[in-house]
Amino acid sequence: MNINNYIDSTYLKTAEQAHISVEETTQRNVELIEDAIKYEMKLVMLRSNYITVAKELISENNSEVLIGTVIDFPEGNSSVDVKISEAKKAIELGADELDFVINYNAFKNGDLTLIKTEVVNCTKLCLENNKTVKWIIEIAALSNEEIIVLSQLIKNIVISNFEESNFENIFVKSSTGFFQTENNKPSGATFEAMKLIVENASPLKIKAAGGVKTLEQAKKMISIGVDRIGTSSAKQIILNLNTETDY
Secondary structure: OOHHHHEEEEEOOOHHHHOOOHHHHHHHHHHHHHHHHHOOOOEEEEOHHHHHHHHHHHHHOOOOOEEEEEEOOOOOOOOHHHHHHHHHHHHHHOOOEEEEEOOHHHHHOOOHHHHHHHHHHHHHHHHHOOOEEEEEOOHHHOOHHHHHHHHHHHHHHHHHHOOHHHHHHEEEEOOOOOOOOOOOOOOOOOHHHHHHHHHHHOOOEEEEEOOOOOHHHHHHHHHOOOOEEEEOOHHHHHOOOOOOOOO
């Protein structure tokens, strides 16, 4: 197993969220991109305003690292039109993969028509532009039963509206890593939740994001059927080092 091929090396904090300057935020993004190139990771996952920087560095180094960004992040409660508009801009900038936060609050409130509309329209946009799409369901906001139902719902919407040949480019993803939980409960991927997603979203691809910090954890995620791992500890995982990051 080449763990590097599973890694979406991630930095999504704004300068304000990290309590650092814009210049320091830019430097962190540049370092992330440079490490991804050096260690031949699968992808860098960045805010859209760093896509251009990533494209330049990847091109200069003749690297095959892909570029991902997030859409309607981290709340996921914008309209479908806003999601589409944001996605079009990311595609124009050169993103290879787009990770949408699904409107999980609408799902929890029973508005399945809205979920179907955004999954169909946003997925269609990505596939038409030869992009990979990932749907973040925010497991920390869901019960186990809701994780099962939403994973099945996305799967069934995709199966009903898209060709089987597209399934390898459509993911169900666990988390934003930004959800505020009570009592210090995990806000990212857990093994229990990922098993539920794997069991109920297949044949779609699966991404575990948030909370994967060690090589051992990453390997275990892959062993239960996870196809991609989003982590801010990418370099530490690849080098099998300890990390203290919180995403």
